[in-house]
Structures are given as structure tokens and as C-alpha cells.
Amino acid sequence: MSHDRRITPRLGSDAGALIAAFDAQREALGAAPVREAARGFLAEHGIPTRRSEAFRYTDLAALARFIAPGAQGAQAEARAGAILHPFLAAQGLADVARVVVVDGLVSAGLSVPSAEVATTLVEDADEPGEGALLALNAMLTRGGVSLSVEAGVAAGRMLLVHVALGGAAAAHPRHSLSLAEGASLELLEIDLGEDAYLHNSVFDITLAEDSALTHVRIQNAADEALSFATVRPVLQARARYEGFCLALGGTTARHEVRARLEGEAAIAHVNAAQLGRRDGQVLDLTSEIAHLAFDTRSLQTVKTVLDGRARGVFSGRIHVAREAQKTDGYQLNQALLLSDSAEMDARPELEIYADDVKCSHGVTIGALDEEQLFYMRSRGVPAAEAEALLVRAFLADVLSLVEAEASRGVLERVVDAWWAQA
Amino acid sequence: MSHILTVSGLKAAIGDTPILRGIDLVVPPGEIHAVMGPNGSGKSTLSYVLAGRADYEVTGGSATYGEADLLEMEPEARAAAGIFLAFQAPVELPGVNNANFLRTALNAQRRARGQDEIDAVAFLKLAREAGKRLSMPDDMLKRAVNVGFSGGEKKRNEVLQMALLKPSLAILDETDSGLDVDALRIVAEGVRALRAPDFSALVITHHQRLLEILVPDRVHVMSKGRIIRSGDAQLAREIEREGYSALIQEAA
Incomplete structure (x- = not known):
């Protein structure tokens, strides 16, 4: 065989179906320049294929199948309640304050307000975002909540629950959370659902000086779901982000944390456990932790258990800026493969521009x-x-x-x- | 009454390397037998094959436990039937709590025998008492199995497991190695306390010291995968005095 074949890597596939879905819903969603800008981004760049570095191990091809706008109204709420209440009761969480989002739409009826956490509705994204999942969210979001805790208040516990009702619908919740100086909150985020759907949330978190957030996410999506979450904590001086994601649902799922440690002595924990066992299931933990100030610390332990033909992904990048001296960065990624057909792809990256730092990472992948x-x-x-x-x-x-x-x-x-x- | 363990012409190999070349051995109920022999003679292999470790391939012969074909049984079934192997190098189980593990093992055996399970409180009481008799610190039950244990603590933990699981055939693979004199005495007394008409033991050892306390009914000497001589407790003293070489030459 002799043909001169020059491969031009195609990094994006056509986002036409998703854009058409937006065009059809444009009026219902309400005109917004950010949505149009996000549409422009997707039209130009498309949806990343596995040739793109950021999605080498996680295939987004199925995204275009999920274009239904999602349910609303009393009937949807009743169905969501039937999924939500048994779970909360079984976990002893029925009495905890909560925000419930059904198919990407905040449900006032299922939510229970918190005395300490101010909750307002968000309608649009405030920026289109760089990246297909962010832009898709900005283009199609039906909003979300903005949570805030006042300075010095220990706000206790709160739940953020996403319920998806299936029917190949897409949900693009857009949340933000801000803790003022010295405030604290324990937020338990839970994803539930049935049938096939797309969950693609974006969560912006602002932690002022000396504030502390515990953010535990349980990604318990339905077997046939696609589940993506982008979490973006920004930390000021001495703030703490204690993140943990337990991922076990979905056919393809990614939990992506992009943390920015902007203030001195800020600390971020980005821990996770991923449990996969279904044929073709992909569980992906991607993180990018940027150390941007003196004496900041990030600690990361990610454990993955895989059986059957499931696949796990860990991409963890630690970036240390020139001015972030005395940074302490630690990353441990361990996987346990229970079958010969399970696979773990691990990609740790250290990018260090300061000279007085302590950064390390460890990877072990093995069988019992x-x-x-x-x-x-x-x-x-x-x-x-x-x-x-x-x-x-x-x-x-x-x-x-x-x-x-x-x-x-x-x-x-x-x-x-x-x-x-x- | 039939013998508790009857081994006939047992051969086993790892890969292509034969290790056991035809073992004949009979242990009647209530007796303690010692197996001695130089390094590499196959003593540990014998203990592993009897306990059911998969990486040894049995290439010939038989092993009968009571009336049952031992070699057909899974390791857990052998344990439930009353066989206990005290490991030469007890395995560490990070993240597995010692007390929980012991209770899981005991209850799994009881289930397999159709007996009721023991609840956590009753079990803890039993375990504490057994631990005390072996001079074990209380926190050993709270720690992960064998993790951070000294050599002596690991061996004592094996004897503790044995005391709680109450086997009818214990195989002790160099349980005395790496122990100081005091620890050796505690371990030996722990085994001796189990002596009963329905308890037998196969004690693999290099040293006479353990046998002075246990006083075996029979002593077998292994060399190159065979038992080359058997005798009473006197044989162990003879070995202590004269070493193995004379015996091995005599057998050759």
C-alpha cells in the first residue's frame, strides 16, 4: 500500500445538533449575549474528539444525543420527589436544608431553605467559558442557584441535589457559592436520576479569607447517563476548600476541579473515590490546581476501583506560579483493578515555575x-x-x-x- | 478412630520445579507432630499445600482430612473444617481492623458449619480474654491486621487467631522463628493450652526449644521433599546435638 497520507488531527467534531437545539429553545431560554457568545465558541471549535489532549481518555461523542430540553411542571416535580425522598430518608437527610434541581431547573417545591445560607436564583452564565462543556452549559443553562454565607457565620450543613428524569434530556445547572471572611459551610452535593440523560453542571466557588468549605459530591447518576461537573473554587488567604467526589454512576462521567489558590496559605483538598464496573463505563477525575500565592498547599488522594470492562481516568495537573514560593503540592493516585479487562489511565502533571516548592505525586495501579x-x-x-x-x-x-x-x-x-x- | 490427617505419596511443584517428592505422613487425633529439616527441604511447601495455596500444583499422591479429600477443598472450606495454618510470615492487611477480621473469619466458619454467628460484644470479650492469655496489648485488636506489628506480635497474633478459631488440626510454620525467649514461651504455652484429644498439630520448626515445651508425640525429618526419618521426641534432641547432615547421609 502506498498512498501519501497526511493526517490533519481534527480536534473538534461538529456541534451542529447541539447548536440547533439551542436555536429551537432560544426564545424559551431568553436572549442573552453570553448564550450567543457560547454558541459562537461551539460553532467555531465544535465538540472535542479523543484527539484533543483534554479528552484523550473520555469520549464526548454521545453529547449530541442529549438535546431534549428537560421536564418541568408539577408532574416532573412529583416524579423527582419520588426519586429524591426515599434517598434522603434512607440517608437521614430529610430534615437538612436543601436546594433541589430537577432536569436543570431549580425546584422551589422540593427545596428547603436554610436559615444561614442566602439563596438566590441564577438565570444565565456570566461568561461563555473556554471549553466545550463550559460553553455548552453557558449556551443552554436553565439557571441554578447562588448561595452565600455572611462573614463569620458557621452555616452548618446544606444539600444541593440534582435529580434527572431521563428521556435523553439535557441539564446544564449553573451554580455559584460564596463564603465571606471566616464563614464556613458543609455542602453535600448529590446527583440522582433514572434512564438516559446528560448532566453538565458548572459550579463557581469563591472563598474569602479564612473561610472554609467542605464540598462532598456524590455522583450517583443513572447507568445510562452522561455526567459532567466542572467545579471552580477560588481561594483567598487562609481559605480552605475540602473537596471530595465519590463517582459511581453514569456511562461516561467526569468530575473536573479547577482550583485557584490566590491568597497566601490557602489550602485545597481535591480527593476522590471512583467505583466503576459496567461494560464501557468511564469515570474520569480531572483536576487543575493553580498555586498562585506564597505558602499554599494542595493535597489530593484519588482512589479508583474498577471491575468488568470499566475504565478509570485520572488527569491531575499542579501548576505552581513563580511567586508561589513554599508551595506544598501532593498528589496520590491509586487504582485497584478487579478484572483483567478493566483499565486505568493516569496522567499526573507538574508544572512548576517557583524554585522553593515541595511537590510530589505517586501512582500505583494493581490487582488484589x-x-x-x-x-x-x-x-x-x-x-x-x-x-x-x-x-x-x-x-x-x-x-x-x-x-x-x-x-x-x-x-x-x-x-x-x-x-x-x- | 481414623487419623485426622493422612498424607500418602504427596508430590507438589511450583511451575516445573518439583518440591515435594512423595510425602507419607499420618497424624492421629490428639497428637502433636514436629516436622524438622534443613532450609529448602519443602517444609513450608507442605504446610501451604495442606492449607490450599493455589500457586503450588499437586502432581501426585493424596491428602485426606478425616474422611474428606483435602486437596479437593477450597482454602476457606479447609478452614471451616478445622484446619489452621499459622504463617511463617503473617500477611499485613492495611485498612482491615484486626478484631473485625477475626470476627468475620470466625463467623464465616460458623456459618459454613451451620452454627449461629457471634455478635460483636460477645466476640470482643472472647478476643480480649484470649489476648490477655497471650500477653498481647489491648490495642492490637484495634489496629489493622499485622500492620506495624513487630515480628513477635505477628506470631502472637497468629496464635490468638488459632485460639479463637479452635482448629482441630493446626499447622505451625516456623511460628518460633524470630522470637526471643520470652515470646517463644508465650507462643509455646499458647499452643500447649490447646492440647486436647480433638486437637492435633503439625509443628514445623528448626529448633529444639519450642519442642521442649510442646513435647511432640512424633518427630519427622524432611530432606529434599521427602520424610527421611521419623521418631519420638528423642529424635529432635539428637538433631539438636548432631545436626541434619548425618541423618541425610544415612538416608542417601
Whole structure:
């Protein structure tokens, strides 16, 4: 065979179907320059293919299938309630203040206001964003909430729950949260749903000096869902972002954290556990942590358990700016593969421009230890139970990083339920 | 009454390398047998094959436990039937709590035998008492299995497991190695306390010291994958005095 083939990598595929969906809904969504700018971005760049570096391991091709606008009205609310209430009751969360978003639309009926967290509705994105998922959200969002806590207030616990009703609908929630100086909040974000749908949320978080946010997200999307979340915390001096994502749902899912440590001695924890076992399931944890000030710290532990033909992805970049001396960056990525067909793709990146920093990363990918299994079985523990104990042990230290006890309890129960379904 | 363990012509290999070349061994109920022999003679392999470790391939012979074909049973089934292997190098299980693990093991065995499970409170009481008899610090039950344990603590933890699981055949693979004199005495007393008409043990050791406390009914000497000589407790003393070389030459 001899043909002169020159490959021009095509980084974007046509976003035509998604743009057409926007054009059809334009009137209902309300005219906004940001939506038009996002539309322009998508028309120009398209949807990234796997030739694009940022989506090398996670395929967005299925996005175009999810163009239905999503349900609304009393009937949708009733269906969402039937998914929401049993979950909250089982987890002992029925009485906690919450914002509930159904198919990308905030539901006043299902939400329970908080005394300490001011909640207002957001209608549009304030910027189109660089990147297909951000632009898609900006173009199609049906809004979200803006949460804020006043200076010095310890606001306790709050839930942010996304419920999706399926029918190939797309939800693009757009939230923001701001903690004023010295404020604190524990936010438990939960994604539930049934059938096939797209969830593509964007969450902007502003943490003023000395504020502290615990942000635990449980991505428990339906089996056939596409689930993407972009979380963008910006930290001022001595602020703390304690992030944790437990990802187990969806056919293709990514939790992406883009943190900016802008103030001295700010601390970000970007921890996660990913549990996948379905054929073709992809669970992706992507993070970009920018150290932009003196003496900032980021700590990251990501543990992934994969069975069947599931695939896990970890892309973690730590960027240390020239002025961010004394930065401490730590990244640990461990995966446990329970089958020969499971796959983990790991890509740690350190980008360091300061000279007095401490940055490290570690990766281990392995199977269950035969020696440990035999030891346990030789004590009478059946093979399946021994495996379960070892998997829970593997996850124990990352779950223990969630200091908020009630949220950790929810995480542990969800993990146990996942394992029990095997 | 039949023998608890009957091994006949047992051969086993790792890959293409034969390690056991025809072992014949009979352990009646209530007896403690010692297996001695130089390094590389196949003693540990024998213990692993009897406990059911998968990386050894049995290439010939048989092993019968009571009336059952031992070699057909999964490791957990052997444990539930009453076989216990005290590991030469006990395995660390990071993140697995020692007390939980022990209770899981005990209850799994009880379930397999059709007995009721023991609840956490009752179990903890049993475990604490057994631990005390072995002079184990209380926090060893709270720690992860064997993680951060000293060599002696690991061996004591094996004996603790044995005391709680109450096997009818214990195989002790160099449980005395790496122990100082005091720890050795505690471990040996721990095993001796289990002596009963329905408890047998196969004690693999290099040293006479353990056997002075345990006093075996029979002593077997292994070399190159075979038992080359068997005798009473006197044989262990003879080995202590004269070493293995004379025995091995005599057998050759």
C-alpha cells in the first residue's frame, strides 16, 4: 500500500445538533449575549474528539444525543420527589436544608431553605467559558442557584441535589457559592436520576479569607447517563476548600476541579473515590490546581476501583506560579483493578515555575494481592467476602479524609450499597 | 478412630520445579507432630499445600482430612473444617481492623458449619480474654491486621487467631522463628493450652526449644521433599546435638 497520507488531527467534531437545539429553545431560554457568545465558541471549535489532549481518555461523542430540553411542571416535580425522598430518608437527610434541581431547573417545591445560607436564583452564565462543556452549559443553562454565607457565620450543613428524569434530556445547572471572611459551610452535593440523560453542571466557588468549605459530591447518576461537573473554587488567604467526589454512576462521567489558590496559605483538598464496573463505563477525575500565592498547599488522594470492562481516568495537573514560593503540592493516585479487562489511565502533571516548592505525586495501579486473599481465605473467609474486605480497606483511607462525620457516613453507606449490588 | 490427617505419596511443584517428592505422613487425633529439616527441604511447601495455596500444583499422591479429600477443598472450606495454618510470615492487611477480621473469619466458619454467628460484644470479650492469655496489648485488636506489628506480635497474633478459631488440626510454620525467649514461651504455652484429644498439630520448626515445651508425640525429618526419618521426641534432641547432615547421609 502506498498512498501519501497526511493526517490533519481534527480536534473538534461538529456541534451542529447541539447548536440547533439551542436555536429551537432560544426564545424559551431568553436572549442573552453570553448564550450567543457560547454558541459562537461551539460553532467555531465544535465538540472535542479523543484527539484533543483534554479528552484523550473520555469520549464526548454521545453529547449530541442529549438535546431534549428537560421536564418541568408539577408532574416532573412529583416524579423527582419520588426519586429524591426515599434517598434522603434512607440517608437521614430529610430534615437538612436543601436546594433541589430537577432536569436543570431549580425546584422551589422540593427545596428547603436554610436559615444561614442566602439563596438566590441564577438565570444565565456570566461568561461563555473556554471549553466545550463550559460553553455548552453557558449556551443552554436553565439557571441554578447562588448561595452565600455572611462573614463569620458557621452555616452548618446544606444539600444541593440534582435529580434527572431521563428521556435523553439535557441539564446544564449553573451554580455559584460564596463564603465571606471566616464563614464556613458543609455542602453535600448529590446527583440522582433514572434512564438516559446528560448532566453538565458548572459550579463557581469563591472563598474569602479564612473561610472554609467542605464540598462532598456524590455522583450517583443513572447507568445510562452522561455526567459532567466542572467545579471552580477560588481561594483567598487562609481559605480552605475540602473537596471530595465519590463517582459511581453514569456511562461516561467526569468530575473536573479547577482550583485557584490566590491568597497566601490557602489550602485545597481535591480527593476522590471512583467505583466503576459496567461494560464501557468511564469515570474520569480531572483536576487543575493553580498555586498562585506564597505558602499554599494542595493535597489530593484519588482512589479508583474498577471491575468488568470499566475504565478509570485520572488527569491531575499542579501548576505552581513563580511567586508561589513554599508551595506544598501532593498528589496520590491509586487504582485497584478487579478484572483483567478493566483499565486505568493516569496522567499526573507538574508544572512548576517557583524554585522553593515541595511537590510530589505517586501512582500505583494493581490487582488484589493474592497473598492477602489467601491469608484471609485460610482463616475461613470466603473469597468474595475477602475481596470485599480488601476493597473496603483500599477505600478506607480516602474516605477517612472526609472529616465531616455525617457526610462520611453517607459516603460509606453508598459505597457499601454499590458493593452489595455486585 | 481414623487419623485426622493422612498424607500418602504427596508430590507438589511450583511451575516445573518439583518440591515435594512423595510425602507419607499420618497424624492421629490428639497428637502433636514436629516436622524438622534443613532450609529448602519443602517444609513450608507442605504446610501451604495442606492449607490450599493455589500457586503450588499437586502432581501426585493424596491428602485426606478425616474422611474428606483435602486437596479437593477450597482454602476457606479447609478452614471451616478445622484446619489452621499459622504463617511463617503473617500477611499485613492495611485498612482491615484486626478484631473485625477475626470476627468475620470466625463467623464465616460458623456459618459454613451451620452454627449461629457471634455478635460483636460477645466476640470482643472472647478476643480480649484470649489476648490477655497471650500477653498481647489491648490495642492490637484495634489496629489493622499485622500492620506495624513487630515480628513477635505477628506470631502472637497468629496464635490468638488459632485460639479463637479452635482448629482441630493446626499447622505451625516456623511460628518460633524470630522470637526471643520470652515470646517463644508465650507462643509455646499458647499452643500447649490447646492440647486436647480433638486437637492435633503439625509443628514445623528448626529448633529444639519450642519442642521442649510442646513435647511432640512424633518427630519427622524432611530432606529434599521427602520424610527421611521419623521418631519420638528423642529424635529432635539428637538433631539438636548432631545436626541434619548425618541423618541425610544415612538416608542417601
